[in-house]
Amino acid sequence: MKNVTPRQASFQEDQNPQIMRARLSQWRIAFASIVGTMLEWYDFTIYNTMAALIFGRLFFPSAQPRVGMILAFSTYAVGYVSRPVGAVVFGWIGDRYGRRTVLVFALTLMGACTASIAVLPTFESIGIVAPLGLSIVRFLQGLALGGEWAGAVLIATEHGSAHRQGRNSSWAQMGPAAGILLATFVIGGVGIFMPDRAFLSWGWRVPFALSAFLMVFGLWVRRAVPETPVFAKSRHEAGAPPLVEVLRKHKAALAIASSSRIGTDVLYSLLLIFSISYITQFLDMPRSVALGCTLTGSACELVAIPVFGSLIDRIGCRKVYAGGILAGSLITLAFFPVFGMKLPLAIFGLTAIGTVSHAAMYAAQGTFITNQFPSTVRYTGSSLAYTLGSLAGGSAFAPLIMSSIVGGWTGTWGITLYVMVTLAVTAAGIVAAGHRTPSEQS
Template identity: 50%
Template sequence: MIGTALEWYDFMIYNTMSALVFGRLFFPASSPMTGTLMAFSTYAVGYLSRPLGGILFGQMGDRIGRRAVLTLTLLLMGISTGLVAFLPTYQMAGALSPIILVLLRFLQGIALGGEWAGAVLLGVEHGCAGRRGLNASWAQMGPGVGTLASSAVIASVATLTDGAQFLDWGWRIPFVLSGGLAIVGLWLRHGVRETQTFETMQRKGRTLRSPIRHLLRYHGRSLVIASLSRIGPDVLYALLVVFSLTYVTQVVGQSRVIVLTALLVGSTLSVPATLGFALLADRIGVRMVYLGGLFMAIPFACVFFPLMRTGHEAAIIATVAAGLVVHASMYAVQGAFITACFPAEIRYSGSSISYTFGSLAGGGAFAPLIMTVLYRTTGSTLSLSLYVVVAAAITALALLRADRAGKQEY
């Protein structure tokens, strides 16, 4: 959980800065909304590179082990994020600056693409039988903790600096901190032994030379279902954590501190909510909890923007926080659902590829871009709400089509 939290701290710092400052620092020749659109393009690069990380590290995880791959992903994430702190702006280095920014974002995505499945598998394969929801939820709490930490740090810096200072040097501080956190994460991961499931596979000679080839040949249906399970939660998350920053600050006219406070409150609530929904899943079933979250997401998408437009600080904070709890109901069981779709010898590859390609295919990579374009084109938030509703409906249909993925087996 802690290792995953550190990686998501890095990833979320970049996401937040894309909405707050990167448009002005690295794309200054454009209008504010166009600059944000270009900044979200670099956000999308992090998602586009995830499948590459899923393929590369997924195959390694099924061949050389879960623990070694997780150490590599954390090291790559820490280095690529820390370097952003020392990146010159467009004013200093011209076009070279955004190019380097995109490259570092690309490396972030590769690291995160190989991270998620391994972290979930450590919990699943080390955990006791019959507690699938709880076992898989520890890694799922990591993003909430990471988002909480990143929101707290950015909110603190934003509060302690004025607008000019934050734009000049304050935004760099959270990236500097990521270097020290990476060292802590590496030390923690070094102390975790390899899972007994993988050690047994190695001892019995069950590891495959080409896990991905086996996956594509014999488990295509499971791969599709697991991938589609990502769509609804990802689009909702992009609305809450990325697009809301732009909408509230540029359209509603509230300060960035209000939105960051909302993310801070929501992330705080999502951590115990994730644990609670995971425990519930062990009682009533993973798919039942997942479907319940999707059905809650549909009406929430319809009331999100009217509540945002009130401009009341309490309403904004409560709405974003409630949305993150709804997201937690799905994210809590996502790891249990996806990893149960695949047998042990291809579990890392299958989980990594479905997780990363599912987000890419479902629009998670482009969700902030799509939302920005929809809003600029239609001038209405109704199209954005419908986008979230359709994404949730697609995932619900995929869950209803699952068979082995819904059973208590690994």
């Protein structure tokens, strides 16, 4: 028999049709997990950038500049208020009829809502109906997003190996960084090649319209992904609704999982959302510095998340989470002193370090939250925890709270204290999870 070298064996293995199909399926599942959260944060970045730069003038022109900015962020928060409703509705569908069913419908609704902002008239055209229409669109989008994240994580982890949960759940967590990078490049490109007057008139609509292409690509990927084997084994039609079962039997798990979101999201809001308006309006620095800050942070996070995802599989989820909390606390204390220097390189450097610390927490979040619930109610429990955590203090109101605090008597120290308290809440949740028995963590 002819001797085969390791290199030849590897090549023959790569040409094996079954292995090639398995690898193709794995990559398709990864993309299916990433694309929904990518679209979510593509919109997240576009809206928050526009809210910080121009939405106050377009939809709330009668308000003072700072008040207009607060009202624009308030409209954004409407989308978070509706997320728990979406978590309940889509969680029930996901636990009863399948993860894939929810992911296809949620992506369609989310993409359609994002694209519709591109044709929404402003206050100048239809008066008070304009901000009302914006609020309705954000509410509908929040419904879709309420069921999106848990499905994106579960479609990856329930198809993959139990020993690769950290890596597989980190795929969905890579979507936000990818979406932010894409959105920032789009906004930057439109801003560079378009005069300010044209950008204010109609150019801001272009990034929202382009989201339709991302939605079509996502649907093409997700429709080809089969239902997860875990759902096929645990599926049950009878019994109490998943929401009732979560509230009746898994209240502690819901509280712990929700707390894991709070400090993580508030830190992120400080680094990459509030910083945009702080740089441009309070430090009076160019818009290019704010966009550069976003690009730097998102690029670092995109690289760091899969690294931490693999580390989770080696040393455990809670250790990685705790390390991220500690580093994030130190970054919070340094944020305003460093930004106050008004040196772009210093701002970019702190943002890079800060987003890496956030990446440690965010990479662990998918594994941590979903593991708090049994498979029969995992979709509902995870969706509720994810959305309630945002409402309790995360991305829902953090930019609004920070914008309000910075103009008050506490100034920047008030924001620092606010972020530190939320990180302490998340740390308490991580500690509490370690005191639960295996049966309680089912």
